[in-house]
Amino acid sequence: MPNLLDEITTRLGAQWGYLTQAQEAYRAAHGAYYQGAWTHTEAPTGGAEVAPDLDSHPLGQQATWRDVGGLPTTMAARLRIDTYDGPHGAGYVVVMQTRLDGVLWERRVNVGAETERESEWRPLFGEDAEEGGD
Amino acid sequence: MSFILNPYRYAAPSSILTNLVSYWQLEEASGTRFDYHGTNDLTDNNTVTQATGKLGNAAQFTAANSESLTRADNASLSTGDIDFCFWAWVYLDTKTGVMIVLTKNNSATVREFLLRYNNGPDRFEFLIYDSGGNIVGTATANTFGSPSTATWYFLYAYHDSVNNLVGISVNNGTVDTGATTGAPADTAAAFRIGSTATASFWNGRIDSVGFKKAPLLTSGELATLFNSGSASEYPWS
Numbered sequence: 001m002p003n004l005l006d007e008i009t010t011r012l013g014a015q016w017g018y019l020t021q022a023q024e025a026y027r028a029a030h031g032a033y034y035q036g037a038w039t040h041t042e043a044p045t046g047g048a049e050v051a052p053d054l055d056s057h058p059l060g061q062q063a064t065w066r067d068v069g070g071l072p073t074t075m076a077a078r079l080r081i082d083t084y085d086g087p088h089g090a091g092y093v094v095v096m097q098t099r100l101d102g103v104l105w106e107r108r109v110n111v112g113a114e115t116e117r118e119s120e121w122r123p124l125f126g127e128d129a130e131e132g133g134d
Numbered sequence: 135m136s137f138i139l140n141p142y143r144y145a146a147p148s149s150i151l152t153n154l155v156s157y158w159q160l161e162e163a164s165g166t167r168f169d170y171h172g173t174n175d176l177t178d179n180n181t182v183t184q185a186t187g188k189l190g191n192a193a194q195f196t197a198a199n200s201e202s203l204t205r206a207d208n209a210s211l212s213t214g215d216i217d218f219c220f221w222a223w224v225y226l227d228t229k230t231g232v233m234i235v236l237t238k239n240n241s242a243t244v245r246e247f248l249l250r251y252n253n254g255p256d257r258f259e260f261l262i263y264d265s266g267g268n269i270v271g272t273a274t275a276n277t278f279g280s281p282s283t284a285t286w287y288f289l290y291a292y293h294d295s296v297n298n299l300v301g302i303s304v305n306n307g308t309v310d311t312g313a314t315t316g317a318p319a320d321t322a323a324a325f326r327i328g329s330t331a332t333a334s335f336w337n338g339r340i341d342s343v344g345f346k347k348a349p350l351l352t353s354g355e356l357a358t359l360f361n362s363g364s365a366s367e368y369p370w371s
Contacts, residue, residue, distance in 0.1 A: 032181065035180050035199065058200075059198045059199055060183070060199065083179070083180055084177050084180075084204075085177065086175070087166050087177065090165075114206075116206060
């Protein structure tokens with residue numbers, strides 16, 4: 001795994017507490033975790049720090065990253081939050097993507113009961129890289 | 135002395151229930167969608183909402199929000215080279231891209247079956263895969279043709295392990311079949327309604343989904359489920 005991915009993991013770790021606190025506050029106020037749209041249209045490349053789009057939000061959910069908080073001012077990986085609510089309880093997955101040497105890398109960090117949703121940094125190829133797989 | 139039998143009290147269970155694995159009415163407004171027959175309750179991902187259904191309410195999927203319903207792989211949902219079939223009522227808000235009704239799919243190499251709308255040929259399709267994720271059977275609903283948006287359709291799709299066929303029909307019409315060219319696989323992929331693992335999100339409504347491990351539904355069973363376009367509800371007796 002490229003060292004830069006370790007570096008991005010370290011940077012996320014420094015921010016992690018803010019993100020999870022923001023999620024718990026949002027859930028306390030709204031009864032569900034915040035679903036976050038991609039912070040960047042494209043994954044940052046080569047470790048470049050790029051400011052996130054704080055105004056992005058999913059359709060039908062008015063709250064933006066600006067409302068929820070928990071993000072750094074610049075990021076070397078784009079991020080989105082997938083929420084879930086199932087038989088074993090509610091949770092969310094923080095999905096991160098960054099592009100290094102032309103390869104799209106992705107890591108998923110799960111917070112909640114469905115631990116099988118977690119995955120370490122892995123390169124995405126072919127249909128996975130195209131968000132396909134159907 | 136004579137007896138008067140009450141035909142309603144003594145109605146026989148519907149044969150549709152035989153070998154039925156799961157049935158999701160999709161009546162819930164949010165959160166877990168319950169399996170009304172089996173044990174495969176579905177996890178909500180990214181807040182699938184609710185809209186008026188074919189019967190009662192339906193699950194409303196918004197593709198832009200990456201919404202889906204999922205259940206981890208288990209023996210009851212696993213298939214492979216066996217007889218099995220699905221049915222579902224579906225409603226397209228748009229016809230943008232490939233959109234998944236249901237599948238077992240973790241990636242392009244770990245996948246089992248897939249029922250979808252494909253905007254390329256503008257048809258509903260049913261596909262099954264081998265252990266490498268390669269397509270080994272495709273049925274395309276060419277007889278029915280192009281579906282419209284904002285319209286409910288009854289989809290029926292199956293794998294026939296004896297005759298090595300996959301089939302699909304729309305609104306209880308003529309079944310289009312395709313021959314299988316390899317061995318359908320049982321994989322570790324999760325069961326999903328509304329998307330693959332990462333993409334091809336449904337944009338519209340899905341209602342009353344059934345999954346049965348059995349030979350093909352009979353014409354009578356299909357007629358009961360379709361009910362001349364009005365649908366009928368579990369337990370169909």
